[in-house]
Amino acid sequence: MALLKRIWLFYYEGxxxxxxxxxxxxxxxxxxxxxxxxxxxxxxxxxxxNFPTEREKGEYVIDQLTKPKTHIWQLSxxxxxxxxxxxxxxxxx
Amino acid sequence: xxLASLSKLSRLQFALTAMYHWLFVPLTIGLGFIMAIxxxxxxxxxxxxxxxxxxxxxxxxxxxxxxxxxxxxxLEFQFGxxxxxxxxxxGDIFGAPLAIEGIFAFFLESTFFxxxxxxxxxxxxxxxxxxxxxxxxxxxxxxxxxxxxxxxxQFPVGMVFNPDSARxxxxxxxxxxxxxxxxxxxxHTVANCFVLGSIVVIGISSWYLxxxxxERFALSSIRIASIFGLIxxxxxxxxxxxxxxxxxxxxxxxLAAMEGLYRGEEGTPIVAFGLLNHNKRVEDIxxxxxxxxxxxxxLFKISIPYGLSLLVDRKLDSYVPGIExxxxxxxxxxxxxxxEVVAPPMSERMAxxxxxxxxxANYKEASTVGNEEAKNLYRxxxxxxxxxxGYGFLEREIDSIPNIPLTFxxxxxxxxxxxxxxxxxxxxxxxxxxxxxxxxRWFHFVAIMTVPLVYLCSELGWVVSEVGRQPWTIQDLLTVxxxxxxxxxxxxxxxxxxxxxxxxxxxAAELTIMFKVIKKGPQIDDNN
Numbered sequence: 001m002a003l004l005k006r007i008w009l010f011y012y013e014g015x016x017x018x019x020x021x022x023x024x025x026x027x028x029x030x031x032x033x034x035x036x037x038x039x040x041x042x043x044x045x046x047x048x049x050n051f052p053t054e055r056e057k058g059e060y061v062i063d064q065l066t067k068p069k070t071h072i073w074q075l076s077x078x079x080x081x082x083x084x085x086x087x088x089x090x091x092x093x
Numbered sequence: 094x095x096l097a098s099l100s101k102l103s104r105l106q107f108a109l110t111a112m113y114h115w116l117f118v119p120l121t122i123g124l125g126f127i128m129a130i131x132x133x134x135x136x137x138x139x140x141x142x143x144x145x146x147x148x149x150x151x152x153x154x155x156x157x158x159x160x161x162x163x164x165x166x167x168l169e170f171q172f173g174x175x176x177x178x179x180x181x182x183x184g185d186i187f188g189a190p191l192a193i194e195g196i197f198a199f200f201l202e203s204t205f206f207x208x209x210x211x212x213x214x215x216x217x218x219x220x221x222x223x224x225x226x227x228x229x230x231x232x233x234x235x236x237x238x239x240x241x242x243x244x245x246x247q248f249p250v251g252m253v254f255n256p257d258s259a260r261x262x263x264x265x266x267x268x269x270x271x272x273x274x275x276x277x278x279x280x281h282t283v284a285n286c287f288v289l290g291s292i293v294v295i296g297i298s299s300w301y302l303x304x305x306x307x308e309r310f311a312l313s314s315i316r317i318a319s320i321f322g323l324i325x326x327x328x329x330x331x332x333x334x335x336x337x338x339x340x341x342x343x344x345x346x347x348l349a350a351m352e353g354l355y356r357g358e359e360g361t362p363i364v365a366f367g368l369l370n371h372n373k374r375v376e377d378i379x380x381x382x383x384x385x386x387x388x389x390x391x392l393f394k395i396s397i398p399y400g401l402s403l404l405v406d407r408k409l410d411s412y413v414p415g416i417e418x419x420x421x422x423x424x425x426x427x428x429x430x431x432x433e434v435v436a437p438p439m440s441e442r443m444a445x446x447x448x449x450x451x452x453x454a455n456y457k458e459a460s461t462v463g464n465e466e467a468k469n470l471y472r473x474x475x476x477x478x479x480x481x482x483g484y485g486f487l488e489r490e491i492d493s494i495p496n497i498p499l500t501f502x503x504x505x506x507x508x509x510x511x512x513x514x515x516x517x518x519x520x521x522x523x524x525x526x527x528x529x530x531x532x533x534r535w536f537h538f539v540a541i542m543t544v545p546l547v548y549l550c551s552e553l554g555w556v557v558s559e560v561g562r563q564p565w566t567i568q569d570l571l572t573v574x575x576x577x578x579x580x581x582x583x584x585x586x587x588x589x590x591x592x593x594x595x596x597x598x599x600x601a602a603e604l605t606i607m608f609k610v611i612k613k614g615p616q617i618d619d620n621n
Contacts, residue, residue: 024155028159064579
């Protein structure tokens with residue numbers, strides 16, 4: 001118990017005595033809050049979360065790897081022509 | 094068309110966040126050792142000057158660490174959102190090193206970090222010194238596991254592909270950890286961090302000399318940093334040689350792009366300096382072969398005879414394949430199993446890749462209907478062709494070629510800067526020995542201007558490594574396009590913009606706080 005108290009006091013006094021450290025910790029906490037409370041839940045949803053089981057995730061990825069959309073050698077000629085349409089890329093940007 | 098824009102945006106986002114992350118990490122690693130060396134001197138001599146010196150560099154370390162911490166987490170976010178196929182495909186191979194990094198190395202740093210900052214006058218000198226060294230070592234352990242993961246991307250080993258789950262499963266942990274590509278990459282990257290840390294210390298110290306402040310502190314810091322930096326630079330050059338050796342064996346197209354080498358020969362020279370001919374475009378290999386053949390690769394170059402052969406094979410007369418040779422095949426090379434074989438043409442690799450992809454699709458169909466005989470047949474077909482799996486995703490043979498100008502110029506500028514740093518550190522040590530540092534104002538300006546150059550060099554190394562490995566996320570097994578998620582391009586564009594704003598603000602905050610700390614200085618009386 002005494003050891004735990006000493007450890008607690010060590011950190012408590014350390015944090016209390018910080019000067020530059022307070023600014024740095026403020027930046028760290030703001031940064032982590034933005035990353036985990038805003039970016040992660042709203043902008044970085046894991047695509048495979050839509051598949052509840054490992055089996056379904058695996059099947060989805062197999063479909064992604066083996067289905068035609070990634071293979072131009074299976075596209076029609078018109079689809080091949082549009083593949084590198086620069087105006088579309090610019091619009092997307 | 095959707096795929097092309099999504100691919101470009103996702104790559105841009107990853108590159109942007111990785112490059113921002115890499116602004117902070119090298120200084121953390123490099124400075125960690127320098128402050129530990131200074132504190133060691135304090136414990137050995139008892140001179141409070143060294144304690145104050147170490148504490149000042151710890152402040153710089155703390156600012157950099159605080160701003161940089163968690164910038165790498167954004168990269169992990171992207172794996173799940175933008176690169177879900179890749180994340181799944183790599184299975185536990187990628188996740189395990191990252192998990193070990195997080196659990197082991199980060200906790201080591203964090204625990205002893207507190208003792209390092211809060212423990213002055215509370216723990217014994219030796220315990221405090223041990224904590225500082227463990228923080229420094231912790232940063233290197235973090236780097237080790239991350240680079241093991243990246244090394245596996247460049248040279249995948251120690252795994253077996255499971256067609257039922259479409260995941261690579263680790264079967265030999267030690268093969269992954271002791272991969273020569275990963276170990277060399279680790280040495281090279283850490284040496285780069287040490288050089289960067291040293292040059293930043295010299296640059297900041299030179300600013301003090303320019304302002305005629307903190308002279309003893311500045312001269313002592315420069316002395317330690319220059320010696321540490323020079324030793325590290327020799328390690329950097331040696332491991333750079335090792336990198337080229339491994340790249341030649343495992344990623345020959347990357348090496349060819351690094352050198353702008355289209356046609357190899359026995360006794361291939363290395364380009365010391367060159368300007369590429371931008372009229373020689375890889376698109377013309379298929380679209381206009383006559384034009385392509387007529388255009389010379391370089392507008393101008395200075396070569397070192399036999400240099401590339403010596404670099405990649407330690408022999409003057411070795412054959413080094415160029416880009417066209419790799420597309421055409423037919424030359425002898427040593428494969429990943431150490432066997433000397435004839436390189437297949439790209440068309441054959443792509444055909445085998447397509448067979449592997451079709452086998453996976455058919456295996457899945459056979460599994461669904463419960464046809465065991467067909468499953469075994471397609472499994473065998475998949476296993477026979479799996480080493481070329483990624484080639485099945487290539488649309489054209491020339492898609493196997495990375496961006497040549499970007500790879501070439503990044504590589505050559507990086508090497509040139511490396512040799513400049515060698516000269517710079519040698520001159521620094523010379524001036525120090527001659528007791529001329531304090532009054533050499535020209536040197537102070539040069540040292541300050543060298544600081545952004547070492548950051549540039551550090552970033553260029555990653556450009557060579559990661560642009561040079563295109564189109565692969567996993568060499569030979571998975572292309573960038575096949576790695577992508579089905580997210581919308583507009584979402585990726587939005588998050589890229591958010592990152593750019595957030596990371597720029599962080600960088601501005603770091604620089605502002607760092608400059609304030611530097612301006613305040615260690616406040617060590619020069620008479621002590």
